[in-house]
Amino acid sequence: MTTKASFQLTLVTPTKKIVEQAPLLEVFVPAFKGELEILPGHAPLVTTLSVGVLKYKLEGWTETRKVAISWGYCEVTADGQVNILAETAEGAEDIDLKRAEASRADALTRLASVTYDEFEKYERKFKRAEARINTVKSDATH
DSSP, X not given: OOOOOSSEEEEEOSSOEEEEEEEEEEEEEEETTXXXXXXXXXXXXXXXXXXXXXXXXXXXXXXXXXXXXXXXXXXXXXXXXXXXXXXXXEEGGGOOHHHHHHHXXXXXXXXXXXXXXXXXXXXXXXXHHHHHHHHHHHHHTO
């Protein structure tokens, strides 16, 4: 009989499972009010996630995996489950760097001249492009 690790990660989007109940060492999530580090023994919580780079390291890994996400939820349960539901999640291998850089440049240009009602839309596009670029560039350095 096998026993489950006491600290596990599940990371899913509405269209795919990225990690399912994998033994976890640590995870950094882009929470609504800043980056949140979750280690074994973390207190239970539920938080919304913002656009950014989610980083996690599973048992047996030497490197940290980075994933660009755009919004979602993170739940840490009393029994050590870390459940993340992200609107989107892209690893470095899924991201077209040139396209992300073009998207960031376009969003930045539009932010300079948009109406108040459009500002949030282009700010979000800018942040998503930044997260993608940071995921690819930080992944390339490891």
